[in-house]
Amino acid sequence: MKNRKSLGQHWLKDRDILLDIADSASVEGVNEVLEIGPGLGTLTSALFQFFDKVTAIELDDNLANNLPKSFPGKNLQVVHEDVLKLDLGTLDLPEKYVVAGNIPYYITSPIIQKFLHAEHRPEKIVILIQKEVAERLAAEPGDYSTLGLSAQIYAKVTLGPLVKKEFFTPPPKVDSQVVILEPLETPLASETTMSLIKLGFIAPRKKLIANLAIGLHKSRDEIKAIFAKLNLNENARPADLTIENWCAIEKELKA
Numbered sequence: 001m002k003n004r005k006s007l008g009q010h011w012l013k014d015r016d017i018l019l020d021i022a023d024s025a026s027v028e029g030v031n032e033v034l035e036i037g038p039g040l041g042t043l044t045s046a047l048f049q050f051f052d053k054v055t056a057i058e059l060d061d062n063l064a065n066n067l068p069k070s071f072p073g074k075n076l077q078v079v080h081e082d083v084l085k086l087d088l089g090t091l092d093l094p095e096k097y098v099v100a101g102n103i104p105y106y107i108t109s110p111i112i113q114k115f116l117h118a119e120h121r122p123e124k125i126v127i128l129i130q131k132e133v134a135e136r137l138a139a140e141p142g143d144y145s146t147l148g149l150s151a152q153i154y155a156k157v158t159l160g161p162l163v164k165k166e167f168f169t170p171p172p173k174v175d176s177q178v179v180i181l182e183p184l185e186t187p188l189a190s191e192t193t194m195s196l197i198k199l200g201f202i203a204p205r206k207k208l209i210a211n212l213a214i215g216l217h218k219s220r221d222e223i224k225a226i227f228a229k230l231n232l233n234e235n236a237r238p239a240d241l242t243i244e245n246w247c248a249i250e251k252e253l254k255a
Contacts, residue, residue, distance in 0.1 A: 011169045012102055012128070013042050017161060021178055022046035024160045025100040025126040032094050034122065036083050036101030036111065039063055041070045043102060048074055051098075055091060057083045084110055088118055102128045105172075109147055112137075116154040116183060125181040126160065134159055134177035144239045146201045153189045153243055155181040188243050193250045200238045200246070208238050216253070226252045 012018065021043060025033060031052040038044045038056040044067070047054050053075040058064040064080035079086070084107060099115055099122045108129045115125055138157045139148040151157050160178030165171045189197075199215035200208050209227060213220045227234050230248050232241070241249075 011040055011042065012163065012167060013169065014163075014167045015046070017163055017167060018043050018046035019049065020161050021100065021126060021128060022050050024178060024180055025098050025124060026050040027096070027098055027123045030096045030098055030123055032097045034091070034093065034097055034099045036099065036103060036127070038067055038078075039102070041067050043100065044071065044076070047100060053077070055079065055093070057081055057086060059083070083107075084114065088120060093120060096123050098122050099125045100127065102176075105130045105133065108133050112151060112181065116151065116181070121183045123182070125155070125183070126178060127181075128163060128176050128178050130172075131162065131175040131177040134179040137179050137181075139239075141240055141242055144241070145204070146198055149197050149243060149246070150194060151181060153194060154187050155183045157181050189247050190250075193243075193247050196250050196253070197238075197246050200241075204238050206237065207234075208236050208241065209234055211238065212249075 025047070033047050033051045033054055035044060035047060035054055035056045038054075038058055039060075040063070044054055044056060048071070055077045056067060057079050058067065059080070059082050061080060064078050067078050068076060079091070103111055108127070111127070112125065115122055133147070136143070136145050136148050137151050138159050139145065148157075158180045160180050163176040163178070165173070165175050168176075196212075200211050202211050202215055209220055209223045212218070212223045216223075224234055226232075226249060227236075229252065230245070232245060232249075
């Protein structure tokens with residue numbers, strides 16, 4: 001079946017890689033997976049090696065109609081819907097479920113945010129995305145971004161298998177990588193702190209003190225005093241600070 005470029009469709013057919021992704025998604029005692037963008041069903045087939053039921057969300061009408069024909073006798077539910085518009089409450093999901101999928105690059109961030117902030121969150125989110133974006137999600141101090149921090153506040157983030165572009169049909173322009181997100185029971189920071197982080201990244205390459213002074217309408221000396229009290233380098237840029245650093249700054253601003 002011909003891919004639709006507008007939907008970012010690239011088919012992954014390597015059986016070993018697909019099984020690695022499905023295995024990464026498995027959680028003891030969890031029998032159902034919500035698959036995003038099943039496409040031709042190659043990952044769906046691998047997921048059935050680890051799960052009893054697959055609920056597949058597919059936007060492409062042709063693919064949604066054809067998918068059940070490939071899995072006769074399997075416990076497969078296909079939902080023809082845009083995952084970003086889908087009300088998860090309308091799905092008959094069990095108390096514990098996981099999310100898996102080969103995600104179009106352009107909707108990576110909104111999909112992650114949707115499930116990390118869902119009322120009924122999954123036990124794990126395992127998605128194949130653009131390698132560069134995967135690395136940003138799992139970044140460490142010095143390479144942080146709002147995307148990475150917004151994910152790591154709500155989940156433990158680790159990288160899975162690297163998938164070279166030649167394993168796809170048609171090949172995308174870049175390599176992909178699996179990223180594994182395990183939602184935390186309690187977020188590491190508040191929404192207020194997240195708002196401060198976004199403010200700090202208004203100019204990522206500039207010194208954080210300057211960004212905060214402008215964004216908070218405070219003098220640089222006021223922000224410098226907070227940095228000195230917290231033993232933070234006054235030359236630090238937004239990408240250098242940990243979640244704990246941001247929480248400490250937010251606390252001092254409230255004091």
